[in-house]
Amino acid sequence: MTSDSALPGHTPVPVPAPWQLLEDASTVLAVHAHPDDESLSTGALLTSLVAAGTRVVLVTATRGEEGEIVPGSIPAQETRPLEEIREAEIDAATSALGIAERHWLGTAPALAPGAAPRRYRDSGMRWVREGLAGPSDSAGADSFSLRPLEDAVDDLVALLAHVRPDAVIGYDDEGTYGHPDHVRAHHVAVGACARTGVPLVEIASGGSTDPHIQWREHPGTAEAVHRAVDSYRTQLTVRDTSAEGIAIRHVGGQDDLVALRTGLHVRP
Template sequence: MSTDPWQLLDDAGKVLVVHAHPDDESLSTGALLASLTAAGAHVELVTATRGEEGEIVPGAIAEDEDRPLELIREAEIDAATARLGLAARHVLGTPPALAPGAAPRTYRDSGMQWIREGLAGPSASAGSDSFTHRPLEEATEDLIALLEHVRPDVVIGYDDEGTYGHPDHVRAHHVTAAACARAGTVMLEVSSAPEPAASAGFHRRDHPGTAEAVRAAVDSYRTQLTVLGTDAEGIRIRHVGGQDDLVALRTGLRVRA
């Protein structure tokens, strides 16, 4: 098997990408996914949680809105994935991303709190149905069921740092790695570092021509962020917590050994 992740992607006809929450697909891999679909690849997405614990940008939801946040975020992710050109999206624990014979199950957003500098953990209110607290084996079996349904040539997931260490991202990494190992499917890991190190096995690629699609996808998440503008580096955003960030138009990937 090639150790060049981009060669594997270039040769792939069908790709599955695994993320933790609505908006992660656009923030972490938007340019990558837009470039893949523009090149004709069949790309499907599975999201572990519905983002129930997300904060809300003030004024983003009308005062007379009676839908719960997870339904509002479902509409946001539908809009974002359409902008990126994805062929289908799934929710872990819901068919076809459900182990045979199992009753449908919900992996609730775990929320996040900083345990100490540089180490994140689930929020204190995370219950037994949260993604980080439900048995790892359940989520792994559900993802294997989806792999058998989709039969992707490659799977794209987080590296072991889970972007910024969100516990749901880290959990998604472990679930994806376990499911791919058992199913015999190639896993490609997205670098958490903005400038991935070749010494760690990462190979970087720019995604020219994707800015418009990525900006539209990111802008779908009005409850979570505000788009500030676009420049040569990517899409400038401000998160609900006030942190400014860049949605880059490049990706570092490596093949999971």
């Protein structure tokens, strides 16, 4: 990969490999779609960066309003709407991971100058086939995946100017499992990084045999990731913790493993 390769008269400058970018960064910004994504997709990575002294900032696009709810996870006497409950969950999760600074996309400072605050709603999802998600049939015009892409890019650019990260962490173009909000978050991160020149480090969706994925283990992160994941009791149930990761069951009944290692996608 190179930078400035499209500028006439400029000699392409090598871009460091993604793990080197993160090792050298003093500040990183992680871009996620919903509360819980930061813990499920990048919990071990983010807590290891924090432990290494890196300033880790999180921005989340939606409040997860369309998520299903684990039966019995919300007391009968609870009066808060789901989005407020999920805000409390993400506060607990980020605290467990050691993240001290987080933002909502569309709320200052993650808001384009002069724009009125905007709220990106969870798009929901449906399973197209096993392991692949698609957009919900009921997603409205205010959903993250259907609102104008440039609005979200403008908002993320504003946050980049405020945070001034050395690298952005985001999804690759598959968006982990194809959730429309994850895919949109990828395109938003790509657009904002292209405009500002901040390098984008992509969390790989592919399997361990893909030669374009570089994997690293994150020893010593199991306790923090367990506590973070367990904060999302409306969305999942923690079943076990082992050296490989945190075994969970999603609200829809799917068993999954929150791995204590991360693959970063290296573009050929």
